[in-house]
Amino acid sequence: MVRRMAKVDKSLCVACGSCIKVCPKQAISIYRGVYAQVDESKCIGCGLCAKECPASIITINKLEVGA
Structure with a gap:
């Protein structure tokens, strides 16, 4: 099973x-x-x-999740 998750590049985020x-x-x-x-x-x-x-600077990554 694959789950999508947002990931923030904290080093570039300006907290807008x-x-x-x-x-x-x-x-x-x-x-x-x-x-x-x-x-x-x-x-x-x-x-x-x-x-x-x-x-x-936000990406959506696919994560493998155990069944």
Whole structure:
């Protein structure tokens, strides 16, 4: 089984919050005002955050999940 998951490049994130506004599952938060972080238990891998990110530093990765 494959699961999609958002991943933020923390070294390039400027914590603008654009991704937070579009996430339908509230799976993204800003960590200490420095960068966005994804709550893997909430993320559904829809890709809206990646499309909205003005710096294009969010990717949607496919993860292998045990059956």
